Amino acid sequence: MALPKKVEYLIIGAGVHGLSTAYHLAKYLKATGKGRGEDVLVIEKQAIAAGASGVACGNVRCNYYQEPMTHLMIHCMDIWESDPDYFAYNSVGYLTASFEPMREGLEAIYARHQSLGYPSTLVTGEKEVKKYMQGIFYDWQAEKLTAVLHEHRGGHAWSRQAIHGLAIKAEREDAQIVIGPAVTGFQYNGDGSVKVVETDLGNIEVGHVVVAVGPWIKNLWRMLDLPTKVPDPRHPGQMTEVWRFLALQEGEIEINPYIHITNDGQRPPLVHVDSDVPLYSEDGRLVWDQPWGIYFKRDKHAVQGGAVPVDVGTECEVDPYGTRSPYYCVGDDFYDLWVASLAHCMKRYEGQRKFASKMPSGGVGAFSADNFPVFDFMRPNVYTIADSNHGFKMIGVGEQVARILTGETSKLLEPFTFKRFEQQKALPKSNAPFPWM
């Protein structure tokens, strides 16, 4: 398809946010008579699901310490559950088993779940936790875990399939998707709004722009000439960079995935564990003596999961998903820790280190100054969806953005405006070792 010279709504990026926005916007424009599906154009430099959305572990959960995140996640969960086939969604639940420093936080999340009617179970006490876990996995053996929060909604989706499902749904609503053009710059009107989006395949005159470029946000931020520093939410009186990059450590052990099964023969919930028990390799070497956090699930052809991400600084010059990216591959250190932690939790994973995959896995995420998303108009007609790496599960954000673009407001997205940094309204931080919990 040729690149149109003019369009009312231009969406940059064909990941979860760009395509969810395109699908819902085309649908709402038609339903309200405010426009046509063809008024929505997605441009993508590489391929559908080429970015973070296509490599995500795919977990979907509502385990958030911050209240605005809980509300937003329940909305997202409704959307995942609305079309599990197209969204390749496995509604198997999500379970966190944690050490003592996280118990209070999990109790608070559970209390909120209860008040909102979100189904979850809380178990506390070391003996009780072990018994609960052994009721799911007979060989559960992890020590010193004192709280479990088991969400009975949530689970995980097959990430690439889900994004292609969104693309099909967007095209069915007549939204256009053009693969190939990379955005290289913007031209402005006198009021600072964007008049023309420049791409390497030609310019496009626009009415509105949605920026949904995942880990490439810093490039687009620069092109849009937006502030690079904000008041540091964690260190009052200091300024800090708006964006920094973390490498998400994920991998697989290439074993029969059906080894990962519950006592009653079902696909297990996605399991997340935080602990500080030292980890040892199969030959008795100490591999980790700091607090650690991991997660794992049954994948299609292996057992897949990840560990706490690694900070890689405020610049990521290489294309995060380019083949030469140094951040794309996890190494031996990751597998030493991750497989040792699996074996620490479940006997069935003892002796499995040798099956660690050699395939590239993991990827880069762009994190904001307070580790929470920026959903906001950053210029009068430019809406930015920058999810601070919370985002595969946030399939419902695009639905809210579509409402905003068709003239409604969104209470769910309001807490994530950029002005929160100036107003010192950073969201509270949990005790999790992960920046996204």
Ligand SMILES: Cc1cc2nc3c(=O)[nH]c(=O)nc-3n(C[C@H](O)[C@H](O)[C@H](O)COP(=O)(O)OP(=O)(O)OC[C@H]3O[C@@H](n4cnc5c(N)ncnc54)[C@H](O)[C@@H]3O)c2cc1C
């Ligand atoms: C390894 C890993 C595992 C993850 N696991 C999970 C998980 O289990 N659950 C969860 O909720 N989140 C997870 N995340 C985070 C989640 O994947 C991201 O937050 C989310 O997918 C971002 O979606 P997006 O649509 O903003 O960006 P992306 O999916 O990255 O899409 C952006 C698109 O924009 C395109 N683009 C970039 N620049 C330009 C340009 N100049 N011109 C044109 N196109 C451009 C890119 O090619 C890309 O296709 C994970 C992230 C990583 C890296």
